[in-house]
Amino acid sequence: xxxxxxxxxxxxxxxxxxxxxxxxxxxxxxxxxxxxxxxxxxxxxxxxxxxxxxxxxxxxxxxxxxxxxxxxxxxxxxxxxxxxxxxxxxxxxxxxxxxxxxxxxxxxxxxxxxxxxxxxxxxxxxxxxxxxxxxxxxxxxxxxxxxxxxxxxxxxxxxxxxxxxxxxxxxxxxxxxxxxxxxxxxxxxxxxxxxxxxxxxxxxxxxxxxxxxxxxxxxxxxxxxxxxxxxxxxxxxxxxxxxxxxxxxxxxxxxxxxxxxxxxxxxxxxxxxxxxxxxxxxxxxxxxxxxxxxxxxxxxxxxxxxxxxxxxxxxxxxxxxxxxxxxxxxxxxxxxxxxxxxxxxxxxxxxxxxxxxxxxxxxxxxxxxxxxxxxxxxxxxxxxxxxxxxxxxxxxxxxxxxxxxxxxx
Amino acid sequence: xxxxxxxxxxxxxxxxxxxxxxxxxxxxxxxxxxxxxxxxxxxxxxxxxxxxxxxxxxxxxxxxxxxxxxxxxxxxxxxxxxxxxxxxxxxxxxxxxxxxxxxxxxxxxxxxxxxxxxxxxxxxxxxxxxxxxxxxxxxxxxxxxxxxxxxxxxxxxxxxxxxxxxxxxxxxxxxxxxxxxxxxxxxxxxxxxxxxxxxxxxxxxxxxxxxxxxxxxxxxxxxxxxxxxxxxxxxxxxxxxxxxxxxxxxxxxxxxxxxxxxxxxxxxxxxxxxxxxxxxxxxxxxxxxxxxxxxxxxxxxxxxxxxxx
Numbered sequence: 001x002x003x004x005x006x007x008x009x010x011x012x013x014x015x016x017x018x019x020x021x022x023x024x025x026x027x028x029x030x031x032x033x034x035x036x037x038x039x040x041x042x043x044x045x046x047x048x049x050x051x052x053x054x055x056x057x058x059x060x061x062x063x064x065x066x067x068x069x070x071x072x073x074x075x076x077x078x079x080x081x082x083x084x085x086x087x088x089x090x091x092x093x094x095x096x097x098x099x100x101x102x103x104x105x106x107x108x109x110x111x112x113x114x115x116x117x118x119x120x121x122x123x124x125x126x127x128x129x130x131x132x133x134x135x136x137x138x139x140x141x142x143x144x145x146x147x148x149x150x151x152x153x154x155x156x157x158x159x160x161x162x163x164x165x166x167x168x169x170x171x172x173x174x175x176x177x178x179x180x181x182x183x184x185x186x187x188x189x190x191x192x193x194x195x196x197x198x199x200x201x202x203x204x205x206x207x208x209x210x211x212x213x214x215x216x217x218x219x220x221x222x223x224x225x226x227x228x229x230x231x232x233x234x235x236x237x238x239x240x241x242x243x244x245x246x247x248x249x250x251x252x253x254x255x256x257x258x259x260x261x262x263x264x265x266x267x268x269x270x271x272x273x274x275x276x277x278x279x280x281x282x283x284x285x286x287x288x289x290x291x292x293x294x295x296x297x298x299x300x301x302x303x304x305x306x307x308x309x310x311x312x313x314x315x316x317x318x319x320x321x322x323x324x325x326x327x328x329x330x331x332x333x334x335x336x337x338x339x340x341x342x343x344x345x346x347x348x349x350x351x352x353x354x355x356x357x358x359x360x361x362x363x364x365x366x367x368x369x370x371x372x373x374x375x376x377x378x379x380x381x382x383x384x385x386x387x388x389x390x391x392x393x394x395x396x397x398x399x400x401x402x403x404x405x406x407x408x409x
Numbered sequence: 410x411x412x413x414x415x416x417x418x419x420x421x422x423x424x425x426x427x428x429x430x431x432x433x434x435x436x437x438x439x440x441x442x443x444x445x446x447x448x449x450x451x452x453x454x455x456x457x458x459x460x461x462x463x464x465x466x467x468x469x470x471x472x473x474x475x476x477x478x479x480x481x482x483x484x485x486x487x488x489x490x491x492x493x494x495x496x497x498x499x500x501x502x503x504x505x506x507x508x509x510x511x512x513x514x515x516x517x518x519x520x521x522x523x524x525x526x527x528x529x530x531x532x533x534x535x536x537x538x539x540x541x542x543x544x545x546x547x548x549x550x551x552x553x554x555x556x557x558x559x560x561x562x563x564x565x566x567x568x569x570x571x572x573x574x575x576x577x578x579x580x581x582x583x584x585x586x587x588x589x590x591x592x593x594x595x596x597x598x599x600x601x602x603x604x605x606x607x608x609x610x611x612x613x614x615x616x617x618x619x620x621x622x623x624x625x626x627x628x629x630x631x632x633x634x635x636x637x638x639x640x641x642x643x644x645x646x647x648x649x650x651x652x653x654x655x656x657x658x659x660x661x662x663x664x665x666x667x668x669x670x671x672x673x674x675x676x677x678x679x680x681x682x683x684x685x686x687x688x689x690x691x692x693x694x695x696x697x698x699x700x701x702x703x704x705x706x707x708x709x710x711x712x713x714x715x716x717x718x
Contacts, residue, residue, distance in 0.1 A: 049526060050633065053533045195688055221676075222688035226637050228627045231419035232672035233687040235412050252535055256627050263545065263554050264415075283537055284629045 043102035045113035048087035058323030066333035095119035110336035117141030137328035173205025175406035193248035203248030250275035255284035262287035297372035331370035418551035424665020425564035429619035430642035431657035433612025439652035446514035449639015450521035455617030458486025483617035491613030535631035538624030556625035650708025
């Protein structure tokens with residue numbers, strides 16, 4: 001009796017697992033049919049939990065909004081877009097697993113994301129090997145597109161499948177240096193970064209440009225982004241007479257860092273990149289007044305092209321704000337949608353059997369007026385839009401101060 | 410301004426917080442030889458318990474008056490979670506191989522993190538915690554924030570209370586007896602199960618006080634904050650001699666001050682500028698731990714049974 005039931009259970013398990021495997025293997029027709037429409041899946045990878053989830057959830061919703069808008073408008077005839085969102089927890093290893101999941105799903109013709117440059121470094125290669133287009137709305141690490149040689153002018157495109165709607169840290173750091181030295185007239189800056197790809201790259205570019213302008217870096221330090229107590233670092237800044245603190249990193253650590261800086265009696269601003277340009281920053285930091293951040297493009301709120309985006313986002317009733325990368329994510333998703341459109345139009349109105357290749361070919365030709373300005377990509381896959389904006393905290397919220405293209409030092 | 414008093418004060422404040430959390434590790438270890446790796450999360454839920462109290466209090470309620478209530482709220486939540494963990498996660502495994510409760514502890518900490526993540530409003534990211542406004546106080550050349558005064562007062566008070574409890578009360582003596590020899594203690598009529606629950610509860614209550622201090626100090630709490638703080642507190646407990654309650658506090662303070670001084674000064678030593686600074690402070694803290702354990706494997710104050718709580 002007992003033996004028989006074991007056999008029965010084993011058989012049931014085997015049957016079950018076979019059924020599951022069968023579900024997993026699909027015909028390679030470039031998309032499964034959904035009535036008379038073909039479903040095209042766009043993968044989205046972002047931190048949907050953890051410290052940076054405010055930014056990640058804003059990205060997820062914005063990508064979702066782009067897909068819904070395309071479906072509603074029937075932007076690509078006969079194609080229904082669907083977003084598959086995966087959480088990378090801001091961890092490179094998880095991002096790599098997610099990349100594999102996207103690759104193994106034949107319906108995925110493009111991937112939007114991730115947020116962190118360090119995560120992207122692990123996703124680029126597998127996606128490139130699979131010929132799957134990736135458009136990051138937030139990765140600003142310069143070497144992601146141009147290789148480590150960018151510092152010496154030896155620029156080489158790294159991966160043919162990688163594109164981004166965010167500009168590079170080289171430009172972002174230069175813009176911040178330009179702003180602090182030439183606009184705010186501050187000559188002595190203390191430099192801190194969190195040693196991640198994004199933070200360290202940003203700090204390096206800031207340092208190079210700031211010293212070229214003639215400014216002085218009066219001290220440097222690194223912090224652990226998981227820490228929340230920076231009093232020891234802050235005490236060191238005091239004796240250097242710094243007029244500002246430039247921080248390469250993200251808002252979860254920048255908030256307490258800025259607060260503890262002001263607590264220690266040093267009334268100097270903290271400036272950072274788009275990683276601190278989040279609504280969470282002033283929420284977590286009661287002394288943020290006067291702090292500065294740079295972000296890509298013109299302020300979404302000022303652009304006529306963004307009005308519809310903001311209205312649609314509100315109308316869709318998402319629980320979370322679109323945050324720093326909402327507009328750029330919408331544009332990144334839309335770039336893939338445009339590429340799918342080009343692919344479908346070039347194939348008699350059907351999704352080509354080799355959809356991934358067709359989308360990748362289409363990316364070079366993509367050009368449209370997006371939420372953040374005109375979107376197109378240069379020979380490295382970088383956005384051609386170099387406009388940046390400096391924001392300042394006024395009355396506990398980010399207010400745009402100055403927009404322009406950076407003067408490289 | 411001279412930097413040294415400031416760095417010492419920073420280290421002392423941080424260390425007092427580590428020490429308060431470390432008590433929980435050390436008491437539980439002293440009595441059941443279990444390293445409760447979920448203790449960092451018990452600290453974390455205490456912070457959210459205190460924050461809940463603050464959120465339900467009417468607007469205009471002064472923070473000074475709210476803090477005692479917040480402590481009570483945090484302690485209630487931490488103690489409830491701590492004792493429930495003992496009852497449902499550890500007691501069924503008593504007598505099982507050492508590895509089993511350790512794995513349960515890790516599982517439990519993930520469960521607690523995810524529970525807060527899912528159910529506490531907005532806790533998917535760091536949540537603002539109220540802070541004391543007003544200028545810092547100058548004590549012997551160091552700027553001390555108003556919020557930081559809390560931990561400087563609370564830590565010694567907690568230690569005195571704990572010392573009195575362990576040495577002067579029946580339950581406290583029962584605790585010492587159980588720590589020395591659980592089986593004999595049981596034969597002598599001590600309800601060892603009750604003693605163990607008590608050790609978990611006291612540890613959890615101290616962790617909740619530390620969590621209030623953490624919130625007041627940093628102005629935020631987050632569902633992930635237990636990991637790093639728990640690890641540091643565990644290190645402090647080992648540094649001071651695990652099982653020894655005074656050792657836990659001493660270990661915490663030594664660790665905090667070491668971190669502060671390493672950040673402040675190691676970079677200034679010629680040739681060491683690459684290894685100084687905030688990112689390296691954990692390396693120096695653990696180097697210190699290894700050094701202490703090399704020369705004094707039992708920790709600074711020792712972990713001899715007779716010294717145990």
